Amino acid sequence: MKKGTLKQILLLTDGCSNQGEDPVAVAALANNQGITVNVIGVLDDDQSEQPDGLEEVEAIAMSGGGVSQIVYQKALSQTVQMVTKQAMTQTLQGVVNQELKQILGEKQTFEELPPDQRGEVMEVVEDLGETCDLEVLVLVDTSASMTPKLSTVKEALFDLSLSLNARSGNNRFSIFCFPNKIKPIQKLMDWTPELDGISKVFPKLASGGITPTGPALKEAMYQFGKKSLFGSMKHASEPYEETGY
Amino acid sequence: MQVNHTKKLVTNLKRGTIIRGKWNGTKYQVIQKLGEGACGVVYLCERNGVQAALKIGTDSSRIITEVNVLKTFQKVQGKRLGPSLLDVDDWVTPDGITFPYYVMEYLRGTELASFLRGKGKEWLGVMMLQLLTDLEELHDQGWVFGDLKTDNLLVTTPPPKLRLIDVGGTTQTGRAIKEYTEFYDRGYWQRGSRKADPSYDLFALTMVMLEIAYGSRFERGAQPKQTLEKKLQHAPVLKPYRPLIQKVWAGGYGHSREMKRDLSSMLSSPAKYKAAEMKNTRVSRRKEAEKTSFASAEAIVIFISVILFYFLYSIVAW
Numbered sequence: 001m002k003k004g005t006l007k008q009i010l011l012l013t014d015g016c017s018n019q020g021e022d023p024v025a026v027a028a029l030a031n032n033q034g035i036t037v038n039v040i041g042v043l044d045d046d047q048s049e050q051p052d053g054l055e056e057v058e059a060i061a062m063s064g065g066g067v068s069q070i071v072y073q074k075a076l077s078q079t080v081q082m083v084t085k086q087a088m089t090q091t092l093q094g095v096v097n098q099e100l101k102q103i104l105g106e107k108q109t110f111e112e113l114p115p116d117q118r119g120e121v122m123e124v125v126e127d128l129g130e131t132c133d134l135e136v137l138v139l140v141d142t143s144a145s146m147t148p149k150l151s152t153v154k155e156a157l158f159d160l161s162l163s164l165n166a167r168s169g170n171n172r173f174s175i176f177c178f179p180n181k182i183k184p185i186q187k188l189m190d191w192t193p194e195l196d197g198i199s200k201v202f203p204k205l206a207s208g209g210i211t212p213t214g215p216a217l218k219e220a221m222y223q224f225g226k227k228s229l230f231g232s233m234k235h236a237s238e239p240y241e242e243t244g245y
Numbered sequence: 246m247q248v249n250h251t252k253k254l255v256t257n258l259k260r261g262t263i264i265r266g267k268w269n270g271t272k273y274q275v276i277q278k279l280g281e282g283a284c285g286v287v288y289l290c291e292r293n294g295v296q297a298a299l300k301i302g303t304d305s306s307r308i309i310t311e312v313n314v315l316k317t318f319q320k321v322q323g324k325r326l327g328p329s330l331l332d333v334d335d336w337v338t339p340d341g342i343t344f345p346y347y348v349m350e351y352l353r354g355t356e357l358a359s360f361l362r363g364k365g366k367e368w369l370g371v372m373m374l375q376l377l378t379d380l381e382e383l384h385d386q387g388w389v390f391g392d393l394k395t396d397n398l399l400v401t402t403p404p405p406k407l408r409l410i411d412v413g414g415t416t417q418t419g420r421a422i423k424e425y426t427e428f429y430d431r432g433y434w435q436r437g438s439r440k441a442d443p444s445y446d447l448f449a450l451t452m453v454m455l456e457i458a459y460g461s462r463f464e465r466g467a468q469p470k471q472t473l474e475k476k477l478q479h480a481p482v483l484k485p486y487r488p489l490i491q492k493v494w495a496g497g498y499g500h501s502r503e504m505k506r507d508l509s510s511m512l513s514s515p516a517k518y519k520a521a522e523m524k525n526t527r528v529s530r531r532k533e534a535e536k537t538s539f540a541s542a543e544a545i546v547i548f549i550s551v552i553l554f555y556f557l558y559s560i561v562a563w
């Protein structure tokens with residue numbers, strides 16, 4: 001199989017969207033364009049109960065073909081890298097499954113395969129996970145309630161690049177935040193292979209109570225198309241874009 | 246994640262529950278729960294009067310990944326790394342939900358920390374030497390254990406033998422570490438990358454020693470490197486091991502063999518050993534004197550056999 005590029009949006013938020021189009025619908029759209037949407041809901045360390053509206057976290061990820069998790073700040077670093085890797089495995093498994101169906105001509109999912117075959121598929125998936133190129137667009141909700149959590153977010157993102165850069169495949173990261181007074185999202189860091197410079201990027205902004213997650217996601221989708229390094233959106237419907245060697 | 250809703254269905258299987266394989270029909274009877282981890286639940290089971298450990302989970306890719314690792318370990322002649330693999334199958338519950346599982350050798354043992362409690366401190370060195378012997382084998386085969394931590398170390402008796410369980414983090418050398426736990430991860434402590442190489446495991450091993458010395462894990466604080474150094478200086482139990490541990494932290498060991506050589510020569514040097522013994526006697530809380538004297542007699546036997554084994558091994562290796 002050819003080397004390809006996986007595209008992911010990683011949304012970090014602590015509440016429910018309350019403005020603009022439904023993020024669940026936008027996530028479905030993104031998934032259709034070959035972009036996986038992962039969502040992490042961040043709780044305060046002293047928050048004992050899950051606040052209202054966080055169910056949306058799971059709904060967005062589900063329709064975006066990704067993985068979701070609600071965590072306390074303390075566990076953010078481990079969760080961010082786990083969610084990202086898990087989503088990669090999930091996507092790659094889908095791709096391998098697709099190929100298998102073409103060969104076997106059967107309506108079989110990974111789970112329905114006999115254990116031995118599953119083991120072989122998993123080996124291929126692991127090889128791909130190690131070698132494929134990956135683009136992660138991090139979309140951070142920087143509304144007022146998130147502000148005290150931003151230093152933890154920074155740490156977690158730095159840690160994410162540590163985990164992903166241990167792979168042999170190439171990585172590209174970019175960071176955007178929302179809300180913004182004039183645009184749906186604001187670019188904090190352009191596509192880069194390392195997140196070393198991350199400590200400087202977060203502005204000290206505390207906007208009001210609006211959380212336009214849907215419009216922000218939609219704008220984020222287009223950030224993949226804008227850069228040319230890994231090709232355009234030509235094969236938009238394929239989750240795993242084959243760029244060849 | 247969807248996984249969390251369905252996982253509940255297998256976290257508390259009752260004693261006597263029959264798990265029957267969808268593919269090969271083999272039946273296992275649940276005796277009791279042994280433990281629970283991130284990707285599955287482990288039960289003590291019985292089949293034809295033989296006990297085995299059965300790990301059942303919801304994430305079939307993770308279960309299968311572990312099976313793949315255990316399989317490669319079975320192929321190797323000689324020493325056994327991790328529990329041996331007995332069966333792989335799926336269970337369809339009465340509600341019609343399918344759960345993947347695998348069955349492995351049941352290791353009846355004690356956690357490392359409770360095994361060491363009340364024993365002479367020479368035991369820590371002996372256990373680490375055993376661990377290094379297994380790691381050496383693993384590294385020679387092109388693997389790195391990855392998620393090395395006290396939870397994944399069992400001591401089976403008799404004779405006391407340290408065994409590695411949970412191969413979920415076991416990664417081919419050169420790849421990105423599959424699974425890790427922050428406290429043991431050199432990346433977390435700003436001591437290197439998360440690429441699988443032998444020294445990744447050696448770093449985790451030093452953290453096992455620190456955890457044993459303090460009885461618990463600790464935070465990295467604002468200056469991780471300094472925190473580690475301070476913790477090492479303030480642990481009397483670790484005094485004899487300081488140069489060794491510091492060498493690991495400085496990246497001075499490219500292979501477990503070199504560290505094993507240093508540790509075993511350190512442990513078998515009588516003068517230094519005695520001096521260290523005088524200053525500090527117990528790993529942690531003392532138990533009855535009777536038990537400990539027995540323990541040290543046993544330690545000497547183990548000790549000699551480990552060294553003997555080491556010699557034999559190095560002859561073979563040459």
Ligand SMILES: Nc1ncnc2c1ncn2[C@@H]1O[C@H](COP(=O)(O)OP(=O)(O)O)[C@@H](O)[C@H]1O
Nearest residue numbers: 279280281282283284285287298328351352411
């Ligand atoms: N082969 C075994 N024999 C005895 N106990 C086991 C065995 N495998 C696992 N266990 C017990 O089950 C617990 C959880 O298993 P583990 O494989 O570590 O789960 P996870 O990988 O999901 O963290 C372990 O901590 C241990 O106590």
